Amino acid sequence: MTPSDVQQKIGFDDATRARLEAYVALLTKWQARINLVAPATLPEVWNRHVLDSAQLLSYMAGHPGPVLDLGSGAGFPGLVLAVLGRDDVILVEADRRKAAFLQEAARATGTKVRIEACRIEALRPIRAGIVTARALATVSELMHYARPFTDESTLYLFLKGERADDELTTARERWNMTVDKAPSLSDARGVILRLEGVTDV
Numbered sequence: 001m002t003p004s005d006v007q008q009k010i011g012f013d014d015a016t017r018a019r020l021e022a023y024v025a026l027l028t029k030w031q032a033r034i035n036l037v038a039p040a041t042l043p044e045v046w047n048r049h050v051l052d053s054a055q056l057l058s059y060m061a062g063h064p065g066p067v068l069d070l071g072s073g074a075g076f077p078g079l080v081l082a083v084l085g086r087d088d089v090i091l092v093e094a095d096r097r098k099a100a101f102l103q104e105a106a107r108a109t110g111t112k113v114r115i116e117a118c119r120i121e122a123l124r125p126i127r128a129g130i131v132t133a134r135a136l137a138t139v140s141e142l143m144h145y146a147r148p149f150t151d152e153s154t155l156y157l158f159l160k161g162e163r164a165d166d167e168l169t170t171a172r173e174r175w176n177m178t179v180d181k182a183p184s185l186s187d188a189r190g191v192i193l194r195l196e197g198v199t200d201v
């Protein structure tokens with residue numbers, strides 16, 4: 001998949017594509033020094049990482065932020081969403097080298113984003129309108145991480161794999177919630193979980 005393919009599927013302008021290209025170029029450069037993404041996924045970065053992240057934009061349209069991205073790593077999905085125009089994204093990443101990469105990527109792409117280089121458990125109190133996460137933890141663990149920062153109006157968007165249904169079954173023992181599940185554009189086995197109205201059972 002090429003940058004143009006992603007541009008066509010998501011729908012953004014050429015200036016945004018150029019900023020995403022600058023981000024991917026920087027990621028490729030830093031990847032030689034620190035493991036930002038699994039090496040085998042780098043040749044497919046536009047599909048596996050950029051499109052996978054970018055597809056969340058339409059699911060959060062019209063929903064107020066801030067967007068709290070838990071365990072952002074190299075910026076997926078949070079930094080991609082910020083490059084695409086969400087100006088209220090907070091990236092939480094405990095690994096100092098990855099957080100340094102995020103700072104540099106934000107600077108290189110001229111992206112407004114807040115970066116918190118700490119563990120989620122140590123984050124200062126904030127209220128998140130939207131919580132995003134990918135490849136961090138099970139649905140139940142993600143809800144535990146997110147609960148101090150959320151209320152009943154918070155929207156949760158999780159990129160998940162084949163175990164999504166099992167994880168939801170476990171999470172429902174602890175929380176009431178409305179669940180929408182949609183197929184991923186980037187991964188035949190992937191799903192987008194959209195959870196709303198979360199309250200304790």
Ligand SMILES: C[S@@+](CC[C@H](N)C(=O)[O-])C[C@H]1O[C@@H](n2cnc3c(N)ncnc32)[C@H](O)[C@@H]1O
Binds near residue numbers: 037076093095119135
């Ligand atoms: C497997 S990576 C996924 C990164 C990114 N979301 C992605 O999909 O490419 C998980 C990331 O979460 C970070 N992380 C793990 N536990 C964390 C915590 N409690 N607080 C903040 N970051 C955490 C790790 O440092 C790592 O960069």
